[in-house]
Every structure is written in C-alpha cells, then in structure tokens.
Amino acid sequence: MTELQLKVLELLKEDARRDAELIATMLAVPIEEVKQAISELENDHIIVKYATVVNWSKIDDQKVTALIEVQITPERGRGFEGIAERIYLYPEVKSVYLMSGAYDLLVEVEGKNLKEVASFVSNKLSPIDAVLSTKTFFILKKYKQDGIIFEEHEGDHRLMVSP
Amino acid sequence: MIKDEEKQPTTPVRRQSMADYLSPLVRDIKPSGIRRFFDLVSTRKDVITLGVGEPDFVTPWHVREAAVYALETGKTQYTSNAGMPELRGAIGQYLNDQFAVEYNPADEILVTVGGSEAIDLALRAFIAPGDEILIPEPCYISYSPITALTGGKPVGIETFAKDEFKLKAESLQAVITPKSKVLILCYPSNPTGGTMTYEDWLPITKLVEENDLVVISDEIYAELTYGSKHVSFAAMPGMKDRTILVSGFSKAFAMTGWRMGYACGHPDLIAAMLKIHQYTVMCAPIMAQYAALEALQHGLEEKDRMVEAYNQRRRLVVKGFRDIGLDCHEPQGAFYAFPSIVSTGLTSEQFAQRLLDEAGVAAVPGDVFGLGGEGHLRCSYATSVTNLTEALERIGGFVHRLKQQA
Numbered sequence: 001m002t003e004l005q006l007k008v009l010e011l012l013k014e015d016a017r018r019d020a021e022l023i024a025t026m027l028a029v030p031i032e033e034v035k036q037a038i039s040e041l042e043n044d045h046i047i048v049k050y051a052t053v054v055n056w057s058k059i060d061d062q063k064v065t066a067l068i069e070v071q072i073t074p075e076r077g078r079g080f081e082g083i084a085e086r087i088y089l090y091p092e093v094k095s096v097y098l099m100s101g102a103y104d105l106l107v108e109v110e111g112k113n114l115k116e117v118a119s120f121v122s123n124k125l126s127p128i129d130a131v132l133s134t135k136t137f138f139i140l141k142k143y144k145q146d147g148i149i150f151e152e153h154e155g156d157h158r159l160m161v162s163p
Numbered sequence: 164m165i166k167d168e169e170k171q172p173t174t175p176v177r178r179q180s181m182a183d184y185l186s187p188l189v190r191d192i193k194p195s196g197i198r199r200f201f202d203l204v205s206t207r208k209d210v211i212t213l214g215v216g217e218p219d220f221v222t223p224w225h226v227r228e229a230a231v232y233a234l235e236t237g238k239t240q241y242t243s244n245a246g247m248p249e250l251r252g253a254i255g256q257y258l259n260d261q262f263a264v265e266y267n268p269a270d271e272i273l274v275t276v277g278g279s280e281a282i283d284l285a286l287r288a289f290i291a292p293g294d295e296i297l298i299p300e301p302c303y304i305s306y307s308p309i310t311a312l313t314g315g316k317p318v319g320i321e322t323f324a325k326d327e328f329k330l331k332a333e334s335l336q337a338v339i340t341p342k343s344k345v346l347i348l349c350y351p352s353n354p355t356g357g358t359m360t361y362e363d364w365l366p367i368t369k370l371v372e373e374n375d376l377v378v379i380s381d382e383i384y385a386e387l388t389y390g391s392k393h394v395s396f397a398a399m400p401g402m403k404d405r406t407i408l409v410s411g412f413s414k415a416f417a418m419t420g421w422r423m424g425y426a427c428g429h430p431d432l433i434a435a436m437l438k439i440h441q442y443t444v445m446c447a448p449i450m451a452q453y454a455a456l457e458a459l460q461h462g463l464e465e466k467d468r469m470v471e472a473y474n475q476r477r478r479l480v481v482k483g484f485r486d487i488g489l490d491c492h493e494p495q496g497a498f499y500a501f502p503s504i505v506s507t508g509l510t511s512e513q514f515a516q517r518l519l520d521e522a523g524v525a526a527v528p529g530d531v532f533g534l535g536g537e538g539h540l541r542c543s544y545a546t547s548v549t550n551l552t553e554a555l556e557r558i559g560g561f562v563h564r565l566k567q568q569a
Binding site for chain 1: 221476
C-alpha cells in the first residue's frame with residue numbers, strides 16, 4: 001500500500017463519487033497516478049465496491065435488522081471458514097464476523113419484518129449441524145453506521161459572513 | 164464678594180440626540196464593511212457562502228466533553244487572572260515544541276478572551292495619543308479601529324499580489340517616522356493567505372531593531388500553513404523581547420466560539436496587559452480554559468487532520484479560480500484564497516454584490532481589508548468539498564456571462 005493509495009482511499013471513503021480529476025487536484029498529484037492507484041485498489045479488491053449508505057428507516061418502517069450471536073463447533077482442518085460461508089451465502093445475511101469471546105460468529109440479518117428474521121433463525125441458521133446455539137438481538141434504532149451519523153444535529157451554525 | 168449670578172450652576176449645553184453623548188473616538192469609527200455585507204447576505208436564501216472566517220469543523224468531541232466534565236465537577240469559578248497555571252504551562256510547552264519560542268508560564272503568558280482581546284490589550288498597553296501604528300494591509304479588520312480607539316494613528320502599508328502579499332522592507336521603511344511605535348503583523352494572513360519565511364522576516368527584523376519598534380504579531384493562523392512550517396516573528400533573532408505574540412485556539416483547534424486566546428511576551432509588557440485584563444474581564448471563562456487544555460493535551464492529531472483537509476480544499480480552490488480565468492496567487496497559509504477580479508472590469512464591491520445576486524455565492528469584497536484589497540475577493544475554503552465545487556461552478560458561470568456581456 002503506497003501513501004498515495006492510502007490518501008485516495010481516505011478521500012473515496014468520505015465520498016465515493018469523487019472522480020480522479022478532483023482527487024488529483026486535492027492531493028496535488030498527476031491525474032494518471034490517481035487513476036492508476038484507483039485501478040490497482042480495485043484490482044486487488046481493496047476497494048471492494050462503491051455502495052451507498054442508506055437510512056432505510058426513513059422509507060420502510062417494517063424492515064428489521066437483527067444481530068445474532070452464534071456458537072459453533074469448528075471443523076477439523078477448516079476451523080470456522082466452512083460454516084461461516086454456509087451462513088454468509090444467504091442473501092438475507094448482511095454481515096458475518098468471527099469474534100473473540102463468549103460466542104464465535106456475529107451475524108447481521110435483515111428481513112422485511114420480525115417474522116421473516118425469526119423464520120430465518122429457526123429454519124436456516126439453527127438447524128445447521130455445527131451451530132450449537134444462537135442468541136438474537138433486534139436493532140431498534142441505528143444512530144451511526146460506518147462512521148456516518150444518521151441524524152446529524154451538528155449542522156453548519158456559522159454566520160454566513162464573518163471577519 | 165461673590166455675585167449672585169456666579170453662584171448659579173451653569174446650564175449644560177443640551178445634547179440634541181443620544182448619539183451626542185458618544186465619545187468622538189467611538190463615533191468616528193466606521194462600521195466594518197464585513198458587517199454591511201453580512202446584513203446583505205443574511206436576507207438571501209440558497210446562498211453558498213465563502214464568506215466565513217472560521218473553521219467548518221465543529222470542535223472535536225473530546226474537547227467539548229472536557230468542558231462538559233468541567234461543568235459537571237463544579238468548575239464554575241474565576242481562575243487566576245492570567246489563566247489557569249496548567250493551561251499556561253501547556254501553552255508554553257506547545258509553543259516551544261511547535262515554533263521554538265520559549266516563554267515562562269509564570270509571567271510571560273496571559274490567557275485572553277480570544278486573540279481579539281489580546282490585540283486590544285496590547286494596543287492599549289502600548290499606544291499613547293499620537294503614536295503611529297504600522298499595519299500591513301490588506302489585513303484583519305480590527306487593528307485599525309482599535310488603534311484609533313486608543314488615540315493612536317493607524318498607518319497602512321500596502322502589500323501586493325505580485326509579492327504574494329508579503330511585507331517588504333522597502334514598504335515598511337517608507338512609512339516609518341519618528342512617531343512610529345508599533346508594527347502589527349498578521350502572518351499567515353487573513354485575508355490574503357500570505358506567509359513569511361525566515362528569509363522574508365530578516366530585513367523586517369533589521370528595520371524593527373533600527374527604528375526601535377515594538378511588534379504585535381497576530382499568529383492565530385500559525386498552524387495552518389501548507390508549504391513550509393510557520394516561522395514565528397518572536398523566534399527571529401533578537402525579536403522575542405520586542406514582540407507580543409498573539410495566538411489562540413479558534414482556527415487551528417476549531418474553537419472560535421469558546422473565545423480562547425493568549426498573548427506571550429516580555430514580563431514587563433505582559434504585566435501591563437494583565438493590569439488592563441484584570442480590570443476589564445478578570446479572567447477567561449474557566450470551562451473554556453479546561454477545553455483548551457484538553458485540546459493541547461490530546462487534540463494535536465485531530466488538528467493535523469483538519470489542516471490536511473484545508474490543504475486539499477486550498478488546492479481545489481486555487482485551481483478552480485485559475486481555470487475560471489481569475490488570477491489567484493497561491494496562498495501558503497490560513498484558509499483564504501484572495502483571487503483578483505480586476506480582469507472582469509468590476510470593483511470588488513460590484514463583483515461581490517453581483518456574484519451574490521446573480522450566482523448565489525457570498526464572498527467578501529477585498530476592499531474592506533484596507534489598502535491593496537480592492538480588486539480582490541476573499542474566499543474562505545473552510546467549507547465542504549461539495550460546497551466548494553458547486554461555488555466554483557457558479558462563479559465560473561458568472562464570470563463567463565460577464566465576459567460575454569463585455
């Protein structure tokens with residue numbers, strides 16, 4: 001990872017729509033170098049995707065997200081990898097983390113409503129042989145995600161003109 | 164023997180209006196040109212403003228939290244007049260680490276209510292009626308009125324875009340008279356973004372020495388430099404004793420509303436300023452002092468992050484103006500670009516007014532900053548990249564239409 005790549009990543013993390021020309025100006029480097037840095041980051045899957053952060057609660061009251069603590073018996077030779085994959089391939093699973101501590105996987109599941117998530121846990125997740133136990137926690141409200149505050153109260157309160 | 168009519172109290176001259184009660188010194192101060200422009204802008208909607216002279220960052224949370232904690236634990240009293248010893252100690256350490264100037268926290272550092280108070284105190288401490296105060300311009304708008312308020316005579320020194328608005332020894336030499344007493348410096352400069360290097364300062368220090376001047380160096384933007392590191396005037400050989408270094412937390416630490424500044428200098432000078440300070444404001448607010456202490460102790464990384472963000476926007480804005488076809492010297496400090504609008508054939512006031520009316524962008528006309536400001540526009544880039552991009556687009560369209568009309 002070069003210093004330029006790191007700076008490019010920081011600027012894209014703030015706003016993925018920034019183009020190479022803007023970034024080149026902001027960093028005072030030739031545009032070709034920025035373009036190359038970006039394509040390298042993309043090829044190496046360091047930049048995985050340019051996605052949009054959405055506050056779904058503004059448009060869909062029913063949609064629910066749950067965090068599920070899952071205890072697992074690891075497989076000989078593969079550890080948690082195989083089970084994790086069996087879980088994360090489900091489209092309703094939004095994220096999966098291997099954790100230290102009292103449980104093994106933290107699984108984020110999204111559903112149209114409460115029933116759908118409950119059904120996923122009881123019909124898909126729990127029946128997996130290696131899964132020993134699950135604990136489901138429903139998210140009531142998202143305040144901040146990936147460093148982005150959803151209900152920003154710190155708007156620009158400055159005077160329009162000041163010395 | 165006293166005649167009867169002589170015992171009568173003399174009838175005072177009746178004043179015609181309340182304004183007649185005012186001191187002529189105050190009455191004669193012109194309202195700031197910025198104020199007038201502010202009134203104009205605040206009536207408008209959908210305006211992108213490049214007129215703001217403060218950071219767009221909110222004070223980092225850990226600093227705000229330190230003030231909240233100070234309140235929770237009952238820190239609501241006066242502090243020592245000069246400011247809390249811990250804070251003065253931290254300021255001394257910080258100035259030494261960052262700018263290689265050494266001040267004794269015991270009697271060479273005074274915590275003030277913003278850098279503004281420090282400037283006021285210094286001017287009041289130095290000026291006797293008739294003294295001439297030398298002020299490189301364009302500059303921050305308060306030096307000249309406060310000088311006039313103390314009975315001093317402000318003497319402007321014009322600086323130029325071709326010199327990147329640096330103070331030139333020959334310009335300074337040209338205005339020095341036997342009455343010259345104080346030189347006010349503000350580098351990095353509001354509004355021009357100009358800075359002074361060690362080599363730039365050298366001939367100035369010689370003149371200061373030869374003419375026995377005292378210097379008020381307003382270094383509030385010291386941390387915001389983008390080429391070479393800021394050189395404090397007080398760090399120049401032989402200058403420390405004849406310099407009052409003024410700075411504060413507003414710009415570098417995004418703490419404008421806290422009103423936390425400081426002055427550093429020779430114990431005799433600081434003692435004089437402290438006298439005025441103790442009779443006028445007693446001390447800076449205690450909770451703000453705790454916040455400032457937190458900023459110095461744990462806020463340096465956050466500060467560097469903000470400086471990097473300003474630098475990125477600076478490049479964007481300078482390139483933007485040049486692409487539009489407006490001459491723009493490359494500002495090396497503060498967070499202002501000061502492009503020339505002379506090529507449009509309009510005055511600064513006309514340009515700013517029409518830019519507001521026709522393109523919905525607010526920026527401050529350069530003439531309000533004194534000599535050499537006419538023909539320029541002060542554009543603060545302390546605003547988001549999105550806003551800057553949109554503002555530049557609007558300015559570009561406006562200038563294009565102007566040139567078509569011409």
